[in-house]
């Protein structure tokens with residue numbers, strides 16, 4: 435089996451309906467194709483871990499890469515795996531990024547989350563925590 439993680443830039447005009455549509459499609463197709471993983475959206479960027487049979491992972495990635503609801507897809511890691519990190523569900527999406535720690539705890543509770551992957555996801559989520567920046571002095 436293969437496991438990949440990528441990040442991408444969401445279309446700035448993406449709507450909650452778009453996100454719901456992506457999730458519905460992913461849940462349906464991924465269950466059919468024995469793909470599992472996590473989709474995280476931090477309001478600006480997506481990070482997705484996708485794992486399962488190699489040919490299915492590649493086919494799904496190719497479809498996702500062509501999707502105009504995001505761009506700038508960059509693969510951050512790819513490996514062959516013996517065990518899935520996510521077993522019981524196909525996708526996780528956190529529209530409300532107030533509960534970061536809780537989200538990660540639930541992610542970890544769903545399977546054998548690799549500590550390095552967990553750290554990467556935590557770092558990604560932290561990037562979504564925007565604080566107002568101080569005005570730059572003239």
Ligand SMILES: Cc1cc2nc3c(=O)[nH]c(=O)nc-3n(C[C@H](O)[C@H](O)[C@H](O)COP(=O)(O)O)c2cc1C
Nearest residue numbers: 456459460463464480482494497498499501503504
């Ligand atoms: C960030 C992002 C993640 C996506 N993840 C998945 C996914 O895990 N599985 C999937 O089938 N489609 C996913 N999609 C949707 C695909 O790009 C594409 O619309 C879909 O595979 C088409 O499926 P259909 O031919 O059944 O309509 C994703 C799209 C985006 C923008």
